[in-house]
Amino acid sequence: MKKINYLLLLMLFFVGIPTGKAQEKKQDISVKFGGYVHSLFTYDTRQTVSAREGFILLYPKDELIDGSGKDMNKGGVYNMAVIQSRVNAKIAGPEILGAKTNGLLEAEFIGNAESDVNGLRLRHAFVNLDWGKTSLLIGQTWSPLFDAEIFPTTVGANAGLPFKAFARNPQLRFTYKTEHWKLLAAIASERDYTSTGPDGASNKYLRNSGLPILQGLVHYYAGKHVFGLSGEFKNIKPSLTSTTGSLEDGNLTKWKNDETLSSWAVVASYKLNLKPITFKTQATYGTNLTDVLMLGGYAAKSLNPMTNEASYTGIKVLGTWTDISYLKNNFELALHAGYSKNMGADDKVIPGMIYSRGKDIGELYRIAPRVAKRFENLKMELEVEYTAAAYGDVTEKAEVENTHWVGNTRISVGLYYFF
Helix, strand or coil, X not given: CHHHHHHHHHHHHHXXXXXXXXXXXXXXXXXXXXXXXXXXEEEXXXXXXXXXXXXXXXXXXXXXXXXXXXXXXXXXXXXXXXXXXXXXXXXXXXXXXXXXXXXXXXXXXXXXXXXXXXXXXXXXXXXXXXXXXXXXXXXXXXXXXCCCCCXXXXXXXXXXXXCCCCCEEEEEXXXXXXXXXXXXXXXXXXXXXXXXXXXXXXXXXXXXXXCCEEEEEEEEEECCEEEEEEEEEEEECCCCEEEECCCCCCCCEXXXXXXXXXXXXXXXXXXXXXXXXXXXXXXXXXXXCHHHCCCEEEEEEEECCCCCCEEEEEEEEEEEEEEEEEEECCEEEEEEEEEEEEEEECCCCCHHHEEEECCCEEEEEEEEEEEEEEECCEEEEXXXXXXXXXXXXXXXXXXXXXXXXXXXXXXXXXXXXXX
């Protein structure tokens, strides 16, 4: 309740309480409030790897066989939630330093962790200075790897995960636009979506490296076609210290660790708008992509015999998706499909020191048809989503062999009321 009160107070601040200097300046600021009330009803045919009480689906859990040969993870699971409901404030301000200024503050009630479901979570919070061809954004918004112009509008809250990158980051972003081109460069940190490591998921691994994430994006617009290419370079420090010896022997020694892991990713995107048909497709390839909720990650490849300090190698992953939709008279009929593959590491890894998502999954695929209809500010939608994962044995290079497929069907019914 405190969080909601804080948001209301902040909204009142932006509107401008009619006292003193704020009243004199209010004509320079305009605020438009919006958002939607959202309800989602889901039914799964088995237990899944997901977030927020199953609301954000990634993939099905592996078989878990009991003494009689039954799969304990098989069985219907039902849920309904309103936690994706959203509020936002779009702010337009005066000209500053020769630039038009605007901002966005947006939040939803999905929480920041499983224990915080229904809690208020910040989505976007930024100010943008626009000089026409160039602009500077400071704050939190979509990562360039997400590519906010080319993404699938699925009914499920996963928005195509884990076949594509998904993250909103605090960042400093410079954009240059012409009639046919958009060039973007950014430095960013991690917030809600973080790298994993020896102590679990945290942004401390990135912070301890002393370097921000370096990101870029290029768009080329040619009539009905949009071509996109984005990428990033990231450096993390998984551990600050290591130990040798034992406390029982009285010779426990701590050592300072300096080993880091450098990783990269590249995303190629394409969109064709033929109205009423839209075709979108995207491919992501890179290493250590746990912070954008994809498969893969990294692992230790060796230990220093004197200090026990680990050196690391990235686990490569390929993620692809395609989405085709027909939209006319507020009626949408669409099909979404995705495929992802664990490509392994370049080096042999230490089995007990693999830090990744789905380390025993070799491949994933998804097929998800959907239908939606909008009536004024009310939208209803239905999606049937089949996701299958190939579970198996992890090899010495973090690949997966001897796989077996496990599938889950999710039926989702969504309702939006926009305001």
